[in-house]
Amino acid sequence: MGRKVTIAAATLNQWALDFEGNLDRILQSILDAKEMGATFRSGPELEICGYSCEDHFYESDTFLHSWEVLAELLQAPLCKDMLIDVGMPVMHRNVAYNCRVIFLNKKILLIRPKKILCDDGNYRETRWFTSWKKDKEVEDFHLPRMIGNITGQKLVPFGDAVISTLDTCIGFEICEELWCPESSHVPLSLDGVEIICNGSGSHTELRKGYVVRDLVKTATMKCGGCYVYSNLRGCDGQRVYFDGTSSITLNGHVLSRARQFSLDEVEVITATIDLEDIRSYRDSKRSNAHLSSISKSYPRILVDFSLSPELDTVLPIAQPIEWPCLSPEEEIAQGPACWLWDYLRRSGQGGFFLPLSGGVDSSSTALLVYSMCTLIMENVQRGGDPKVLSDLRRITGDPEYTPKSASELCNRFLVTCYMGTDNSSKETKQRAAALAAAIGSYHMHITIDKAISAVLEIFSTVTGLFPKFAVNGGCPRQNLALQNIQARMRMVLCYLFAQLMLWARDRPGGLLVLGSANVDEALRGYMTKYDCSSADINPIGGISKTDLRRFLHYAKEKFKIPIIGDIISAPPTAELEPLKQGQLTQTDEEDMGMTYAELSQFGRLRKIENCGPYSMYCKLVQTWSSSYSSKQVAEKVKHFFRCYAINRHKMTVLTPSYHAESYSPDDNRFDLRPFLYRANWSWQFRAIDKQVEHISSVKRSASSGSIKQSKKSENVSKVRTGVTV
Numbered sequence: 001m002g003r004k005v006t007i008a009a010a011t012l013n014q015w016a017l018d019f020e021g022n023l024d025r026i027l028q029s030i031l032d033a034k035e036m037g038a039t040f041r042s043g044p045e046l047e048i049c050g051y052s053c054e055d056h057f058y059e060s061d062t063f064l065h066s067w068e069v070l071a072e073l074l075q076a077p078l079c080k081d082m083l084i085d086v087g088m089p090v091m092h093r094n095v096a097y098n099c100r101v102i103f104l105n106k107k108i109l110l111i112r113p114k115k116i117l118c119d120d121g122n123y124r125e126t127r128w129f130t131s132w133k134k135d136k137e138v139e140d141f142h143l144p145r146m147i148g149n150i151t152g153q154k155l156v157p158f159g160d161a162v163i164s165t166l167d168t169c170i171g172f173e174i175c176e177e178l179w180c181p182e183s184s185h186v187p188l189s190l191d192g193v194e195i196i197c198n199g200s201g202s203h204t205e206l207r208k209g210y211v212v213r214d215l216v217k218t219a220t221m222k223c224g225g226c227y228v229y230s231n232l233r234g235c236d237g238q239r240v241y242f243d244g245t246s247s248i249t250l251n252g253h254v255l256s257r258a259r260q261f262s263l264d265e266v267e268v269i270t271a272t273i274d275l276e277d278i279r280s281y282r283d284s285k286r287s288n289a290h291l292s293s294i295s296k297s298y299p300r301i302l303v304d305f306s307l308s309p310e311l312d313t314v315l316p317i318a319q320p321i322e323w324p325c326l327s328p329e330e331e332i333a334q335g336p337a338c339w340l341w342d343y344l345r346r347s348g349q350g351g352f353f354l355p356l357s358g359g360v361d362s363s364s365t366a367l368l369v370y371s372m373c374t375l376i377m378e379n380v381q382r383g384g385d386p387k388v389l390s391d392l393r394r395i396t397g398d399p400e401y402t403p404k405s406a407s408e409l410c411n412r413f414l415v416t417c418y419m420g421t422d423n424s425s426k427e428t429k430q431r432a433a434a435l436a437a438a439i440g441s442y443h444m445h446i447t448i449d450k451a452i453s454a455v456l457e458i459f460s461t462v463t464g465l466f467p468k469f470a471v472n473g474g475c476p477r478q479n480l481a482l483q484n485i486q487a488r489m490r491m492v493l494c495y496l497f498a499q500l501m502l503w504a505r506d507r508p509g510g511l512l513v514l515g516s517a518n519v520d521e522a523l524r525g526y527m528t529k530y531d532c533s534s535a536d537i538n539p540i541g542g543i544s545k546t547d548l549r550r551f552l553h554y555a556k557e558k559f560k561i562p563i564i565g566d567i568i569s570a571p572p573t574a575e576l577e578p579l580k581q582g583q584l585t586q587t588d589e590e591d592m593g594m595t596y597a598e599l600s601q602f603g604r605l606r607k608i609e610n611c612g613p614y615s616m617y618c619k620l621v622q623t624w625s626s627s628y629s630s631k632q633v634a635e636k637v638k639h640f641f642r643c644y645a646i647n648r649h650k651m652t653v654l655t656p657s658y659h660a661e662s663y664s665p666d667d668n669r670f671d672l673r674p675f676l677y678r679a680n681w682s683w684q685f686r687a688i689d690k691q692v693e694h695i696s697s698v699k700r701s702a703s704s705g706s707i708k709q710s711k712k713s714e715n716v717s718k719v720r721t722g723v724t725v
């Protein structure tokens with residue numbers, strides 16, 4: 001009959017500039033697609049070189065090696081009789097484009113450049129690429145000779161065209177083209193293109209999972225057709241994690257979807273569709289059909305090849321499935337854990353070292369490593385990607401190793417250390433030890449007072465001065481300095497232990513130091529510069545305290561670790577000031593002058609809603625009207641902006657973190673701002689003061705108005721009752 005087509009979308013964990021590994025994973029996906037009966041395979045954006053090559057896209061080597069990989073693919077016997085669509089950068093007439101290259105049986109059919117580039121947040125595509133502006137036009141592309149020698153072609157079409165096979169028509173839109181208001185799938189669908197492929201490089205963020213689902217469902221519900229969305233997966237050398245949710249959708253229904261987070265480097269999904277379902281859906285949507293009849297056509301590349309088999313009557317077609325979205329706490333449990341795994345195996349290190357204070361932040365970080373271990377266990381037990389076990393054996397230095405349990409694995413991967421001082425309470429020490437025992441980390445407890453005294457002694461010998469804590473009569477400067485030296489001393493010890501702990505345990509290599517400053521503390525600058533926040537990597541640096549608490553509640557049940565309950569209910573504290581009869585005198589929220597919940601709101605308004613001090617005040621004066629007076633709101637906003645301005649310099653040395661929040665203050669990558677501010681914000685704060693004054697005068701006149709009004713009504717009622725004034 002020739003109407004049923006099996007299509008494959010590949011999800012690949014590529015790595016920028018790892019041409020060898022990227023080629024292997026592409027080949028593996030083609031093999032898997034073939035074995036699953038597909039005749040067409042589409043893959044993610046820039047899959048040949050990796051998405052995050054960034055300024056390496058200025059290097060001609062990146063283009064050269066991408067062509068070399070394509071040459072391997074063209075010649076691979078595996079690729080015979082399959083229509084293949086791969087992503088790579090291509091230079092055409094001295095301009096670099098982000099392209100799809102579509103080939104079949106050693107011939108390149110089309111090179112399709114990206115038409116709408118992405119420049120939001122983490123993306124800077126226009127820095128390296130130019131968008132193709134010539135709608136529905138193609139030009140001749142002169143193939144490099146090494147490719148021409150394989151394909152026997154000199155020129156191939158380059159531009160905005162579609163592929164017509166004997167049985168259907170295939171078109172392309174690349175990632176951002178789906179997100180933007182002038183998506184290519186609309187004119188493609190109106191021109192009768194039945195299968196639309198989107199090779200994408202879309203990163204994860206908390207609560208973003210529904211976006212692609214809604215986009216592909218809406219696109220195909222409105223326009224009809226089959227949408228093949230292939231996304232990257234993993235950490236390809238940057239702070240972002242590509243979440244891998246590739247999907248195949250038909251006429252508004254999702255037919256197949258890859259997992260959102262997974263350790264599998266290659267995951268191929270397929271769906272068999274009936275092309276007639278597209279035709280009847282579109283034709284019965286009369287508005288669609290009328291618009292189609294007047295739409296301008298795309299150039300069609302005719303191919304003497306059919307995606308559907310001759311005899312397909314009994315071939316079962318795919319049925320709609322549900323696309324459930326993970327909760328934010330599940331996203332935290334899985335996303336950073338997968339990112340940590342990619343980072344660990346690609347960095348060549350032997351595990352992690354974590355200073356564990358028993359507080360919410362460092363405990364969350366420890367639990368994320370444990371979560372990584374549970375994902376590895378699940379993968380090994382399921383017989384998932386064999387690469388997981390081979391990487392595991394390489395990292396542990398044990399070629400025979402097979403993990404017995406997540407906690408046994410955690411013992412090999414994670415060294416935790418409580419670094420106590422005279423100011424530490426026994427409760428935090430116990431909580432750290434109990435958590436470490438529950439997850440199985442290799443735990444130590446050390447005291448660092450001697451080191452701190454030694455450093456202070458150097459200062460006192462030179463100056464003859466002895467700084468004191470505030471409780472002992474010291475000024476704020478002395479008080480802070482005494483806190484910061486403890487925090488910084490911990491950092492120095494972390495790196496020492498990270499370097500030598502595997503030596504002490506008779507294993508090769510070193511450990512990556514994990515940091516655990518959360519996104520809110522960074523924004524407010526409530527951290528000591530170059531203390532434990534200056535780690536190698538930080539899995540929670542993009543996550544808010546509020547979400548970390550939600551994650552801890554989830555982890556307590558999921559991993560059955562009761563001590564997490566105590567960690568959640570303890571007040572966040574730095575424990576850097578002396579205790580009073582063994583009790584805490586210092587809490588984070590009191591020190592900061594704002595709650596974590598308020599801080600999170602400031603963060604969202606500053607970054608996501610682009611509020612300066614004045615706009616932030618105008619918004620919060622309404623939102624917080626039931627709790628604070630306009631004057632109090634003004635004070636809070638000013639306090640936040642003062643702290644932010646004074647501490648912004650700390651963002652320049654922020655430890656690289658997993659990107660999770662759209663309000664991340666990550667300097668010069670996600671949040672481009674100066675780091676030297678005029679911290680009194682005199683102009684801006686005056687604007688706030690004027691508003692406060694205005695609101696107060698309106699209130700004053702309203703209340704005097706209401707007094708007059710009530711006197712007036714009193715008189716009226718007296719007249720009515722016959723009493724004269």
Ligand SMILES: Nc1ncnc2c1ncn2[C@@H]1O[C@H](COP(=O)(O)OP(=O)(O)OC[C@H]2O[C@@H]([n+]3cccc(C(=O)O)c3)[C@H](O)[C@@H]2O)[C@@H](O)[C@H]1O
Nearest residue numbers: 480483484487525526527528529573574576591649675676
């Ligand atoms: N504009 C600028 N550009 C570049 N550097 C600048 C700078 N302004 C100050 N600096 C430098 O920055 C340094 C001051 O920063 P830093 O040494 O961090 O010290 P600082 O920010 O003054 O104090 C540490 C802060 O973290 C809080 N804290 C302390 C201990 C633990 C915790 C916790 O996480 O629980 C929080 C503490 O309450 C305080 O707010 C100085 O070296 C100063 O010269």
Ligand SMILES: Nc1ncnc2c1ncn2[C@@H]1O[C@H](COP(=O)(O)OP(=O)(O)OP(=O)(O)O)[C@@H](O)[C@H]1O
Nearest residue numbers: 355356357359360361362417418419420516532574
């Ligand atoms: N007693 C300690 N032992 C080990 N590490 C510590 C200790 N105190 C602090 N740290 C490390 O320094 C980091 C920052 O310390 P801080 O007191 O600011 O904690 P925090 O950011 O509130 O985090 P937490 O919730 O983990 O205590 C902690 O996350 C932890 O990694």
Ligand SMILES: NC(=O)CC[C@H](N)C(=O)O
Nearest residue numbers: 118175176179201202203
């Ligand atoms: N690579 C792209 O074009 C980025 C796609 C998209 N805007 C996202 O946030 O995921």
